[in-house]
Amino acid sequence: xxxxxxxxxxxxxxxxxxxxxxxxxxxxxxxxxxxxxxxxxxxxxxxxxxxxxxxxxxxxxxxxxxxxxxxxxxxxxxxxxxxxxxxxxxxxxxxxxxxxxxxxxxxxxxxxxxxxxxxxxxxxxxxxxxxxxxxxxxxxxxxxxxxxxxxxxxxxxxxxxxxxxxxxxxxxxxxxxxxxxxxxxxxxxxxxxxxxxxxxxxxxxxxxxxxxxxxxxxxxxxxxxxxxxxxxxxxxxxxxxxxxxxxxxxxxxxxxxxxxxxxxxxxxxxxxxxxxxxxxxxxxxxxxxxxxxxxxxxxxxxxxxxxxxxxxxxxxxxxxxxxxxxxxxxxxxxxxxxxxxxxxxxxxxxxxxxxxxxxxxxxxxxxxxxxxxxxxxxxxxxxxxxxxxxxxxxxxxxxxxxxxxxxxxxxxxxxxxxxxxxxxxxxxxxxxxxxxxxxxxxxxxxxxxxxxxxxxxxxxx
Amino acid sequence: xxxxxxxxxxxxxxxxxxxxxxxxxxxxxxxxxxxxxxxxxxxxxxxxxxxxxxxxxxxxxxxxxxxxxxxxxxxxxxxxxxxxxxxxxxxxx
Amino acid sequence: xxxxxxxxxxxxxxxxxxxxxxxxxxxxxxxxxxxxxxxxxxxxxxxxxxxxxxxxxxxxxxxxxxxxxxxxxxxxxxxxxxxxxxxxxxxxxxxxxxxxxxxxxxxxxxxxxxxxxxxxxxxxxxxxxxxxxxxxxxxxxxxxxxxxxxxxxxxxxxxxxxxxxxxxxxxxxxxxxxxxxxxxxxxxxxxxxxxxxxxxxxxxxxxxxxxxxxxxxxxxxxxxxxxxxxxxxxxxxxxxxxxxxxxxxxxxxxxxxxxxxxxxxxxxxxxxxxxxxxxxxxxxxxxxxxxxxxxxxxxxxxxxxxxxxxxxxxxxxxxxxxxxxxxxxxxxxxxxxxxxxxxxxxxxxxxxxxxxxxxxxxxxxxxxxxxxxxxxxxxxxxxxxxxxxxxxx
Numbered sequence: 022x023x024x025x026x027x028x029x030x031x032x033x034x035x036x037x038x039x040x041x042x043x044x045x046x047x048x049x050x051x052x053x054x055x056x057x058x059x060x061x062x063x064x065x066x067x068x069x070x071x072x073x074x075x076x077x078x079x080x081x082x083x084x085x086x087x088x089x090x091x092x093x094x095x096x097x098x099x100x101x102x103x104x105x106x107x108x109x110x111x112x113x114x115x116x117x118x119x120x121x122x123x124x125x126x127x128x129x130x131x132x133x134x135x136x137x138x139x140x141x142x143x144x145x146x147x148x149x150x151x152x153x154x155x156x157x158x159x160x161x162x163x164x165x166x167x168x169x170x171x172x173x174x175x176x177x178x179x180x181x182x183x184x185x186x187x188x189x190x191x192x193x194x195x196x197x198x199x200x201x202x203x204x205x206x207x208x209x210x211x212x213x214x215x216x217x218x219x220x221x222x223x224x225x226x227x228x229x230x231x232x233x234x235x236x237x238x239x240x241x242x243x244x245x246x247x248x249x250x251x252x253x254x255x256x257x258x259x260x261x262x263x264x265x266x267x268x269x270x271x272x273x274x275x276x277x278x279x280x281x282x283x284x285x286x287x288x289x290x291x292x293x294x295x296x297x298x299x300x301x302x303x304x305x306x307x308x309x310x311x312x313x314x315x316x317x318x319x320x321x322x323x324x325x326x327x328x329x330x331x332x333x334x335x336x337x338x339x340x341x342x343x344x345x346x347x348x349x350x351x352x353x354x355x356x357x358x359x360x361x362x363x364x365x366x367x368x369x370x371x372x373x374x375x376x377x378x379x380x381x382x383x384x385x386x387x388x389x390x391x392x393x394x395x396x397x398x399x400x401x402x403x404x405x406x407x408x409x410x411x412x413x414x415x416x417x418x419x420x421x422x423x424x425x426x427x428x429x430x431x432x433x434x435x436x437x438x439x440x441x442x443x444x445x446x447x448x449x450x451x452x453x454x455x456x457x458x459x460x461x462x463x464x465x466x467x468x469x470x471x472x473x474x475x476x477x478x479x480x481x482x
Numbered sequence: 483x484x485x486x487x488x489x490x491x492x493x494x495x496x497x498x499x500x501x502x503x504x505x506x507x508x509x510x511x512x513x514x515x516x517x518x519x520x521x522x523x524x525x526x527x528x529x530x531x532x533x534x535x536x537x538x539x540x541x542x543x544x545x546x547x548x549x550x551x552x553x554x555x556x557x558x559x560x561x562x563x564x565x566x567x568x569x570x571x572x573x574x575x
Numbered sequence: 576x577x578x579x580x581x582x583x584x585x586x587x588x589x590x591x592x593x594x595x596x597x598x599x600x601x602x603x604x605x606x607x608x609x610x611x612x613x614x615x616x617x618x619x620x621x622x623x624x625x626x627x628x629x630x631x632x633x634x635x636x637x638x639x640x641x642x643x644x645x646x647x648x649x650x651x652x653x654x655x656x657x658x659x660x661x662x663x664x665x666x667x668x669x670x671x672x673x674x675x676x677x678x679x680x681x682x683x684x685x686x687x688x689x690x691x692x693x694x695x696x697x698x699x700x701x702x703x704x705x706x707x708x709x710x711x712x713x714x715x716x717x718x719x720x721x722x723x724x725x726x727x728x729x730x731x732x733x734x735x736x737x738x739x740x741x742x743x744x745x746x747x748x749x750x751x752x753x754x755x756x757x758x759x760x761x762x763x764x765x766x767x768x769x770x771x772x773x774x775x776x777x778x779x780x781x782x783x784x785x786x787x788x789x790x791x792x793x794x795x796x797x798x799x800x801x802x803x804x805x806x807x808x809x810x811x812x813x814x815x816x817x818x819x820x821x822x823x824x825x826x827x828x829x830x831x832x833x834x835x836x837x838x839x840x841x842x843x844x845x846x847x848x849x850x851x852x853x854x855x856x857x858x859x860x861x862x863x864x865x866x867x868x869x870x871x872x873x874x875x876x877x878x879x880x881x882x883x884x885x886x887x888x889x890x891x892x893x894x895x896x897x898x899x900x901x902x903x904x905x906x907x908x909x910x911x912x913x914x915x916x917x918x919x920x921x922x923x924x925x926x927x928x929x930x931x932x933x934x935x936x937x938x939x940x941x942x943x944x945x946x947x948x949x950x951x952x953x954x955x956x957x958x959x960x961x962x963x964x965x966x967x968x
Contacts, residue, residue: 059542059560060541061510061562066541071510072493072508072509072510072511072562073510074492074493074494074509074510075491075492075493075508075510080487080488081487107560109542141539141541141543142539144538151528151533151535152534153523153524153525153534153535153536153537154523154536155538156536156537156538156539156540157538157539157540159539159540159541160537160538160539160540160541161540163540163541164515164518164540165487167515168511168512168515168519169486169487169488169491170484170485170486170487170515170518170519171484171485171486171487171519172484172518173484195487196487255524255534256523256524256534256536282484283484293543403528403535403538403544403546404529404545404810405529405530405855406528406529406530406531406533414730414734415730418616418730418733418734418745418747419587419615419616419617419618419729419730419747420612420614420615420616420618420747420748421747421748422614422615422618422747422748424614424615424618424622425614425615425616425618425747425748428615428616428617428618428622428726428729428730429615429616429617429726429727429730430727431724431726431727434899435529435545435809435810435898436545436548436809436810436896436898437543437544437545437546438898438899440543440544441538441539441543441544464899464900464901465873465899465900466897466898466899466900468542469545469809469896469897469898470896470897471893471894471895471896471897472806472808472860472882472885472886472892472893472894472895472896472897473882473886473893473894474897475806475875475878475879475882475897475900476879476882476883476886476893478875478879529810529811529855529856530854530855545809548809553894554894555809555811555812555894555895555896572811573810573811574810574811574856575811
């Protein structure tokens with residue numbers, strides 16, 4: 022058979038901590054495992070590796086948690102499994118994953134699927150967020166740690182949640198002047214995260230490491246501040262920053278302007294659940310975990326019994342949670358084959374990591390008032406160039422559901438398929454800041470692929 | 483001003499063009515990162531207003547960094563540079 | 576909640592929106608017109624179709640209906656606008672020299688209606704569309720066709736209606752669950768949010784129109800869903816600039832079906848190329864046709880065949896990124912003509928549905944004809960062939 026079709030016992034989507042942990046264990050137990058990953062190398066975003074041959078990340082200090090990353094990658098890259106990189110999965114059904122790889126249309130056939138596709142930065146629109154030079158917090162980390170690129174000379178980091186710290190320390194390590202590092206949550210609200218950190222040795226160690234890094238560079242987080250707007254001619258040159266109230270509403274009177282040449286904005290993460298929904302998994306809205314997350318049983322099994330899920334897809338929780346849940350997926354699958362349950366200690370470890378993460382992240386659940394940063398003429402959908410006012414007009418006539426807003430102004434219908442605007446679009450259009458968003462609708466292809474990829478898709482059987 | 487963490491990165495140099503200008507990258511760079519290091523932040527013109535857009539997510543989700551490579555529409559953050567590649571700005575012409 | 580309305584329009588697609596718009600234009604602005612849509616406005620077929628404004632010349636009657644309607648679109652573009660109206664014309668493509676013989680037929684049909692279309696040879700065609708395959712022998716260019724973005728057109732018409740008549744109420748996410756009747760008269764519409772007392776109701780529910788008629792206590796209308804699989808590319812990659820159809824599309828798409836639409840398992844489905852450039856530089860690729868009930872899952876095999884055919888004419892399609900694919904359900908009426916007018920057995924109940932793949936093209940004339948019938952004025956064109964009473968017996 023041609024190499025366009027691969028057969029394996031288990032197909033794993035994503036080679037981040039969750040996927041690596043699952044795949045390595047399954048392969049060690051003698052199953053044939055094929056991993057599909059969109060990036061050029063294993064690691065996921067959190068443990069992203071520089072290109073082959075590069076020594077770029079050497080010299081940037083790494084937090085202690087990255088030891089786990091190196092260990093996972095080390096084991097994964099030595100495991101007897103097939104890891105396909107540069108693979109974009111565009112359609113699926115239980116036991117079948119269609120993907121585009123190097124311009125070719127391929128298919129992975131397997132008995133079971135483990136999903137660990139990760140998450141991406143939550144964006145909240147503000148005036149000037151479309152200017153070149155304004156990127157997500159995650160984008161800056163990829164730049165520095167993944168490619169050894171120095172993003173600029175004077176940076177602003179703004180947003181909310183634990184990922185601001187690695188972003189700031191990566192910039193500092195790269196010699197960038199961090200003009201301001203703004204956490205929208207108040208210090209008081211952030212204190213609620215403390216039990217999740219103090220009660221978990223690894224997270225405690227991590228927090229101390231970050232504090233030391235900031236202290237060494239004389240940097241600090243400003244609590245209860247955020248970016249109000251960015252300005253510049255063709256690219257970002259200035260940012261307007263200011264204080265927000267306890268709900269995240271901008272206090273316009275506190276605004277001041279700073280000179281910057283790069284801005285990283287990240288308001289937490291959004292789980293990538295599309296593939297799970299396509300495969301028949303159920304989802305639930307959990308704001309502290311980033312929005313809609315897959316619902317799984319204690320063995321990480323989705324509503325579709327042959328599909329398991331680990332890490333951010335079940336709700337944002339970080340690399341430790343992902344690795345622990347990946348181990349559960351492997352244990353559960355091996356257990357099924359042997360007619361027994363997953364190993365209790367593996368389940369316990371995953372539960373403990375998830376509990377700690379939930380406690381910590383509850384303090385950084387999206388602040389509804391941040392939706393007031395966008396002005397009527399601020400673009401909310403970047404793909405289709407739709408302003409907040411146009412989205413409001415659409416909701417007014419077409420209805421206030423996600424689909425109605427899309428139909429009324431084509432927001433969310435461009436290439437990103439509402440991944441960027443979706444999480445805040447209904448709030449933007451209706452003015453109801455705390456609105457629970459409609460469940461995302463998945464359409465094929467799950468990510469854009471060439472027409473001839475769809476046309477040449479290998480048959481399922 | 484963006485740039486490189488170190489010039490002795492260990493990787494080979496790869497030359498390509500962007501909008502007709504020569505760009506020197508390292509093997510393994512994505513187009514987006516090579517262009518960012520070369521101070522080219524505007525990669526695409528937006529769909530209707532034609533405004534400049536550049537990298538947003540840097541991980542293949544947002545499609546803001548679309549460029550045209552040898553006539554094909556690709557995400558520059560997910561496409562690794564090749565020697566002699568002809569890269570043009572994406573979006574509205 | 577007790578509410579009254581002069582007219583209730585059910586269905587917020589392109590037909591219902593056009594009915595509301597033309598009622599607002601024709602009636603006194605004191606008339607209270609309520610539109611009820613169970614989902615979003617333009618959330619069903621009108622949000623899942625191509626926006627081809629197509630003039631069909633095969634009979635004088637069809638020509639009058641479609642030509643008048645396409646001209647009304649141009650007028651609405653001036654009156655309200657905002658729906659990407661683009662009078663691109665249409666290129667009917669031949670694949671073989673034999674296909675070109677069909678040009679003569681189509682050419683004559685346009686001429687018989689006092690209209691014109693131009694036959695283009697390979698060289699002339701490639702000057703207009705350099706992205707076409709070199710071996711496409713020729714085309715027939717009809718300048719009278721156009722393109723709109725239907726979902727935006729629905730909103731634009733409803734906004735336009737509200738500007739003309741402040742008593743127009745648009746109610747999305749408000750399902751109609753039943754009707755109130757007094758003998759042969761309709762006297763109220765029951766919605767999930769309350770009853771609206773009214774003596775005039777228009778059923779503009781497309782493929783769901785039979786369900787609504789059933790809720791009224793009448794027999795199901797002979798309208799059947801006919802699925803179409805569509806694909807759209809990303810922006811600024813369209814290999815074409817004009818709307819393209821293969822000449823066989825006419826026979827395939829707009830002739831009466833040779834397959835029994837009431838038997839959903841027997842239709843293997845078919846396809847003919849229809850490609851449409853979008854204002855944002857994308858390209859919409861259709862289209863397939865299959866009677867398979869209300870199923871909206873992509874039929875991948877049909878979609879693949881459709882993409883292959885598109886590539887055959889425009890090779891640039893192969894590498895174009897496909898952003899989304901989906902299925903829309905066309906309301907096919909059993910005699911392949913729309914139902915536009917009163918449902919005789921029930922006073923005050925009108926039907927505007929069953930336009931198959933020409934709902935966008937025919938929306939303005941349908942809205943106008945319904946409005947004129949309700950207002951009791953002379954209709955723009957002879958409405959007799961479209962009266963639903965043909966199905967009463």
